Amino acid sequence: MGFGVFIHRTDSIYxxxxSKRYQFPKQYLTRVQQxxxxxxxxxxxxxxRNTKGYFAVAKVQEVIPDHxxxxxxxxxxxxxxxLDFGDPVPFRFEHKIVEQGLLNDVGKISGRAQAAVRPLSPTDFARIVELGLGTDHDILPRVGRLSENGGFKEDQVPFQLPTARERINQLTNRAVRDRNFRKTVLRAYGERCAITGLRLINGGGRAEVEAAHIRPVEHDGPDIISNGIALSGTAHWMFDRGLVGLSDDLSVLVSRQANDPDAVTSMINSSGKLLVPERAAEHPRAEFVSWHREHCFKH
Structure with a gap:
């Protein structure tokens, strides 16, 4: 086993x-198997154009022939x-190559950078995940320790970058995943409610919009942008309770069970459709939209 880098582009021929699979030719089989x-x-x-750099992390379950x-x-x-990174990581960060393993003995980028699949050192993996997850202190380990008289000592152990394996524990932490999901969805939708079209910012400069899973996590919904939409609190509440849903062409549907369907309809933006991100790859995926309509929406 070992860490690796998989190069992917949305217009790929593969x-x-x-979030499900990565297709590759035989020449990379040994590297992927590692x-x-x-x-x-x-x-x-x-x-x-407008590359996201290192944009996500995932675990390879198995490698199989493509029948x-x-x-x-x-x-x-x-x-x-x-997991999409809440903060996509550029290839160069602060004028340095993030993936240090690509540098040769004289500090230049080697030919390894051209490989679509390549190994990644634990140190580089930890560095990329560190940058991708952001630096919210509430998920970092506390470094202080209790003194003999019961209080905290002023001297603290110097902060050390978590190891690759410690980072993996964070990748499976629900709070970390929720925070990154919110970041990626709100960025994709420009912090604007996809149903009402409103972009409201509170006095603290924080967007009053939430990241909603189309297919909920408790029903095996993945933490990916195409399973998320940015919604205001009211729109999110209605969506989760099936009072609004989406058609295949992303028109906003209003349930007959809504106690005031005219008021709900008046909240929908003038197009009558969900306002989607610019990138087609970030649009709601049909399989999640249909799941919500079949299992949540009250017809």
């Missing part, structure tokens, strides 16, 4: 669904492990 049972980081190449194409294999992603 049949990739980053990542089986361990975590990888997804990288959008710098040639892509649809004899020349291809699939890295199957373990369900529930994929």
């Amino acid at each position: 049949d990739d669904v980053p 990542c089986e049972g361990d975590w990888i980081v997804y990288l959008e190449p710098s040639k892509v 649809r194409n004899a020349d291809m294999h699939l890295a199957v992603i373990e369900p529930g492990t994929y």
Whole structure:
């Protein structure tokens, strides 16, 4: 087992669904197999316009032949492990290469940077995840210790960057995943409610909008942008209770069971449809929309 980098672009010729599978040719089989049972980081190449850089992390469950194409294999992603970074990590951060393992003996970028699949050192993995998760102090370990008289001593142990394995524990932490999901969804939707079209900012500069899962986590809904929409508190409440839903073309549906359907309809933006992100890959995926309509929406 070992960490790795998988290069992915939304216009890829390969049949990739980053949260589910990664398709690759035989030439990368040995490298991908080295990542089986361990975590990888997804990288959008710098040639892509407005590249997101290192944009997500996931765990490879198994590597199998692609029975649809004899020349291809699939890295199957373990369900529930994929996570978009709340803060996508650029290839260069503060004028330095984030993935230090790409540097040769004289400090220049080596040819390894061209490989679509490549190994990643534990140190580089920890660094990328550190930057991708952000630096909220409420998830970092406390470093103070109790003194003999029961209080906290002023001297503290110097902060040390968590190891790769310590970072993995954070990747499975619900609070960390919720925070990153909120960041990615709100960024994609410009902090604007996708149903009402309103972008409200409170006195503290915080957006009054929430990240809603289309298919809830408790019903195996993944923490990915295409399973999320930005909604105001009221719209989120109505969506979760099935008083509003979405058609296949993302028109906003109003339940007949709403006690005041005219008032609900008046809240919907003038287009009558969900206001979606610019990137097509970030639009709600049809499978999640239909799941919500079939299992949550009150017809």
